[in-house]
Amino acid sequence: MDFDLSDDQVALADGAAALLGDLASPERVRSHTASGDGFDERLWRAMCEQGWPAIEVPEARGGVGLGTVEAAVLVEQLGRHAAPAPLVPALLAADVLARAGEDGWLERIVSGAALACVAWDPRHPVPYAPSADVAIVRDGERVHLLELPERPARQPAMDLTRELGWLPFDAGRARVVGGPDEADRLLDRGAVLTAADLLGSASRALDMAVAYAKDRVQFDRPIGSFQAVKHRCADMLVDVEGMRSTVYWAAWCLGSGDAEAPVAASAAKTWCADASKRVMASALQVHGGIGFTWEHDLHFFLKRAQLDQVHFGDAAFHRARLASLLRPRVEAGESVV
Numbered sequence: 001m002d003f004d005l006s007d008d009q010v011a012l013a014d015g016a017a018a019l020l021g022d023l024a025s026p027e028r029v030r031s032h033t034a035s036g037d038g039f040d041e042r043l044w045r046a047m048c049e050q051g052w053p054a055i056e057v058p059e060a061r062g063g064v065g066l067g068t069v070e071a072a073v074l075v076e077q078l079g080r081h082a083a084p085a086p087l088v089p090a091l092l093a094a095d096v097l098a099r100a101g102e103d104g105w106l107e108r109i110v111s112g113a114a115l116a117c118v119a120w121d122p123r124h125p126v127p128y129a130p131s132a133d134v135a136i137v138r139d140g141e142r143v144h145l146l147e148l149p150e151r152p153a154r155q156p157a158m159d160l161t162r163e164l165g166w167l168p169f170d171a172g173r174a175r176v177v178g179g180p181d182e183a184d185r186l187l188d189r190g191a192v193l194t195a196a197d198l199l200g201s202a203s204r205a206l207d208m209a210v211a212y213a214k215d216r217v218q219f220d221r222p223i224g225s226f227q228a229v230k231h232r233c234a235d236m237l238v239d240v241e242g243m244r245s246t247v248y249w250a251a252w253c254l255g256s257g258d259a260e261a262p263v264a265a266s267a268a269k270t271w272c273a274d275a276s277k278r279v280m281a282s283a284l285q286v287h288g289g290i291g292f293t294w295e296h297d298l299h300f301f302l303k304r305a306q307l308d309q310v311h312f313g314d315a316a317f318h319r320a321r322l323a324s325l326l327r328p329r330v331e332a333g334e335s336v337v
Helices: 006-025 026-035 043-047 070-080 086-098 103-111 180-215 227-256 259-293 298-310 315-331
Strands: 116-119 134-139 143-145 175-178
Touching: 006 043, 006 070, 026 298, 070 086, 070 180, 070 227, 070 298, 086 103, 086 116, 086 134, 086 143, 086 180, 116 180, 134 180, 143 180, 175 180, 180 227, 180 259, 180 298, 227 259, 259 298, 259 315
Parallel strands: 116 134
Antiparallel strands: 134 143, 143 175
């Protein structure tokens, strides 16, 4: 079996990297975080023109007609550039709206005419809520659509690449657009796409650490030649490749409708949430004092990862979910592998 990305998927990743390298360069991201804007409108328009929010929407409904693996490819690149654009909530909202037959909102979201935010649990702050026109809210076993005539205020947050706000959710003002199956699907998809963003930020942190280890000289030698630094970089690579395997396995399961999708989604979010902590800590150690400074770009990825680690459930939440998913198999004497 071939577990690599296809040629078309690699081309998609390369094209996304080229667009983000131009419109979400470190200089542009830094400038955006200083502006106080909710998201980079120029970058978001470019993404919408390329059809990124509609990547999974069927062609018959005006979308690109690709799958969840392709969506994960785009989100990984989003994380690699710490791009300040609401792609993940747009992808999640588009799926909910398409399945619910909400074509009016679907067209507005994927075209960029309206902005969506997605709450996996209304008790948590929601990325992009202060700029959203509509919210998709998972509340227990139901999925709601909530129009936002009044947007919530932006709250202070560590991650400056994405705005956060408390969503004023009232089930009486919202419209139900999905039941238990849709609620589980939204949780699975949100966990996988958030894990893909974690993969992108961790892989970028690894690249930055390796490049710095080659350039930084101590005792007349690059620090990358020291065994302790080599071991840290090797451990980071193992973590990042593990993240990559779990993310794309889960994305494939979701896109193909495999029965293992919930297990794969929680496994991906668990591994990526934990592994990204180790990768970011090691990247800081390799950089030494400069890695802790505002002037260095590493902190953008570290802070972005800290939000992703808890968004759509932290590692503890998904371990408990995995236990509940796998317990019936154990009790029946079946394999869990």
